[in-house]
Amino acid sequence: MDRDWFSTSLKASRPAVIAALTRYFGDVDDAEDAFQEACLRAAKTWERNGPPRDATAWLIFVGRNAALDQKRRQRNQVALPDDDVFVDDAANEAELVERIDEAPYRDDILRLLFLCCHPSLSSTQQVVLFLKVIAGLSVDEIAAAFLVRPKAMEQRITRAKRRIAEAGASYELPSAEERLERLNAVRAAIYLIFNEGYSASGGDAQIRDGLCKEAIRLARLLLSMIPSDPETMGLLALCLLQHARRAARLDADGGIILLADQNRALWNRTLIGEGQVLVEKALRKREPGPLQVQAAIAAVHAGAAADDKTDWEEIARLYGILAELDPSPVVALNRAVAVAKVAGPARALEMLQPLAEALDNYLFFHGARGALLAEVGRREEAARALGRALELARTPAEAVHIRDRLDELNKSPSELSD
Amino acid sequence: MIYSVLIYDTEESIAAMTDEDERERVAQHGAFQAPLRDSRKLGAVARLMPISTATSLRGDGKDKLVTDGPFAETKERLLGFYLVDAESLDEVIEAAKALPSFGTIEIRPVSYFEGSDFRHGPRLVLDQS
Numbered sequence: 153m154d155r156d157w158f159s160t161s162l163k164a165s166r167p168a169v170i171a172a173l174t175r176y177f178g179d180v181d182d183a184e185d186a187f188q189e190a191c192l193r194a195a196k197t198w199e200r201n202g203p204p205r206d207a208t209a210w211l212i213f214v215g216r217n218a219a220l221d222q223k224r225r226q227r228n229q230v231a232l233p234d235d236d237v238f239v240d241d242a243a244n245e246a247e248l249v250e251r252i253d254e255a256p257y258r259d260d261i262l263r264l265l266f267l268c269c270h271p272s273l274s275s276t277q278q279v280v281l282f283l284k285v286i287a288g289l290s291v292d293e294i295a296a297a298f299l300v301r302p303k304a305m306e307q308r309i310t311r312a313k314r315r316i317a318e319a320g321a322s323y324e325l326p327s328a329e330e331r332l333e334r335l336n337a338v339r340a341a342i343y344l345i346f347n348e349g350y351s352a353s354g355g356d357a358q359i360r361d362g363l364c365k366e367a368i369r370l371a372r373l374l375l376s377m378i379p380s381d382p383e384t385m386g387l388l389a390l391c392l393l394q395h396a397r398r399a400a401r402l403d404a405d406g407g408i409i410l411l412a413d414q415n416r417a418l419w420n421r422t423l424i425g426e427g428q429v430l431v432e433k434a435l436r437k438r439e440p441g442p443l444q445v446q447a448a449i450a451a452v453h454a455g456a457a458a459d460d461k462t463d464w465e466e467i468a469r470l471y472g473i474l475a476e477l478d479p480s481p482v483v484a485l486n487r488a489v490a491v492a493k494v495a496g497p498a499r500a501l502e503m504l505q506p507l508a509e510a511l512d513n514y515l516f517f518h519g520a521r522g523a524l525l526a527e528v529g530r531r532e533e534a535a536r537a538l539g540r541a542l543e544l545a546r547t548p549a550e551a552v553h554i555r556d557r558l559d560e561l562n563k564s565p566s567e568l569s570d
Numbered sequence: 571m572i573y574s575v576l577i578y579d580t581e582e583s584i585a586a587m588t589d590e591d592e593r594e595r596v597a598q599h600g601a602f603q604a605p606l607r608d609s610r611k612l613g614a615v616a617r618l619m620p621i622s623t624a625t626s627l628r629g630d631g632k633d634k635l636v637t638d639g640p641f642a643e644t645k646e647r648l649l650g651f652y653l654v655d656a657e658s659l660d661e662v663i664e665a666a667k668a669l670p671s672f673g674t675i676e677i678r679p680v681s682y683f684e685g686s687d688f689r690h691g692p693r694l695v696l697d698q699s
Contacts, residue, residue, distance in 0.1 A: 156591050157672055164582035206645070369585045375622045376581070380638045388622070429623040433638070 158198065162191050165208040166288045167373055171260035172212045173219075180267070180285055180313060182219060189222075190215030208257070262377050263325055269337040272319035277312040278341040279348070284309050286373075287366045297348065297359050335378075339387045339443065342370045346391045350398075357406070364395050382434035386444030389430035393450035396423035407549030412459040424454045442478035445470055464493035481510040481517075489520050497527040515544040519554060526561050534561055572613065572680040573662045575652040579673025580645045581620050595670040602668040606654055613653030621647050646673055653680065 166187065173183035190211045197214075204210040268281040283289045283297075295305035326334055349363030371388040378384055400418035403409055431451045434444045449470045456462040471487035484507055492500030501524050504517070511517035522537035538558050545551040587595070606612040621641065627634040656662045662677050669675055 156588070156594070160583055160586045160588070160591060160672075164580065164586035208645075372581070372585050372620065372622070376641075379622055379641050385622070426619050426623060429619060433623065433625065 161207045165211050167286050168208045168257040169211045171264040175260050186215035186219035189218040265338050266334045270316050279344050281312050297363050342367050382437040382439050383441035383443050385430045385434035386447045389427040389447035392423045393427035393454050396420040445474045464490050468494050481507045497524040515541050573654050574678050574680050576676040577650050578646040598670045611655045617650040
């Protein structure tokens with residue numbers, strides 16, 4: 153049997169299998185154990201008999217029976233679920249697999265996603281549970297991604313699971329109103345995972361790349377559950393469009409290359425194409441949300457053959473919409489940067505004025521302000537702003553980038569000085 | 571005869587593939603395409619985007635309902651297809667053995683349809699990149 157096929161198949165089936173087993177046992181730990189056992193049995197049985205027609209249904213069936221067997225052997229006092237699925241012979245198996253096959257996994261998976269986003273959990277806990285329970289990353293892998301020791305991560309996961317149990321979280325689908333809120337939390341958690349991988353704050357590049365891919369897989373999973381939801385289309389599109397630039401984002405030393413300076417030939421056109429189609433589909437529904445608008449902005453950038461071909465007017469317009477949907481100083485900053493390209497630096501500097509206090513500790517505020525001040529010839533102020541940015545630099549690459557800007561400032565003609 | 575070679579698999583499996591799996595699969599597609607292209611038997615090559623990007627039109631007349639999907643409860647999706655101009659079904663079967671074998675490969679002859687000119691029309695080959 154093809155090893156790649158085997159591991160890919162287990163990985164692909166995991167969310168549906170864990171979700172169904174969690175419903176059955178009412179406990180995520182039991183479900184994970186049962187899944188583990190089913191995978192061990194799959195390794196033996198599939199080798200001998202060939203892979204089943206439906207790996208997911210097979211794993212649910214075998215995982216459930218294996219766990220029930222074990223419970224019986226332990227003479228556990230826990231009342232066994234009242235179900236007629238108890239036989240192990242192959243003839244019945246085919247029929248039962250057929251039956252499970254027809255059962256929809258959709259609600260189970262949604263329940264599991266909502267459970268991992270229970271309001272009693274912090275967003276970090278939600279993220280960690282997503283990676284562990286749904287994506288199936290090992291504790292070691294998650295620990296490496298978050299730069300903590302495996303033991304500490306293990307404890308974090310245990311605490312998160314206990315928190316769900318203590319909160320009496322039920323495995324029911326929440327009410328319509330609460331569902332909307334939880335759905336927002338699910339999308340936010342997935343986007344957090346993506347950003348954890350995308351932001352270059354240290355760590356192994358391959359692990360970070362893996363996090364981005366898991367986030368994309370989770371976004372795909374969520375969208376397949378609620379295929380007409382425009383904001384989830386936006387989430388997937390946003391992840392795809394950003395991930396498409398990964399080969400162009402870092403230089404040989406791991407420093408960040410800004411969008412304007414990236415080699416666009418390195419962008420992944422397949423991912424961009426899918427992202428653009430999803431943005432187009434989502435926006436047709438006329439229910440704009442923050443993720444859709446951010447994805448639309450990313451799509452405009454992706455559609456520009458070169459930085460100076462960017463449709464800044466459209467980007468400024470989209471940031472205007474985003475500022476209404478999800479107002480924040482950072483959005484206002486980005487809007488000002490886009491406006492600078494359309495209406496000039498003076499207008500943008502006016503827009504930055506009210507943000508000074510809120511973004512005083514934000515590197516990109518001072519960086520952008522410094523660049524705009526330099527453009528209008530206010531060199532001393534520009535130097536002060538860049539100096540402040542330099543203080544806030546977190547990585548050597550960022551510091552180098554800002555020093556380059558400062559050097560340019562010192563080299564430019566002095567008659568512009570105020 | 572023009573044959574379509576239709577490739578089906580679950581989208582979850584595609585999403586779960588590692589980069590290495592992916593490279594391996596692309597190489598296998600290359601091995602399928604090369605001899606057919608050399609003998610000028612390879613027609614359209616299309617990799618379809620995931621079903622979440624699809625749109626359906628239903629209904630009669632001009633007031634067609636535009637919906638997302640289709641999202642039938644089937645697990646295997648049509649992921650892509652080839653058009654191959656071959657002498658026989660056997661020839662296509664032999665050629666298709668080079669393709670990755672995760673899902674299902676369906677070979678279905680293509681019949682003439684108003685406007686189609688597979689033999690004399692320009693050969694449409696889409697670059698995957």
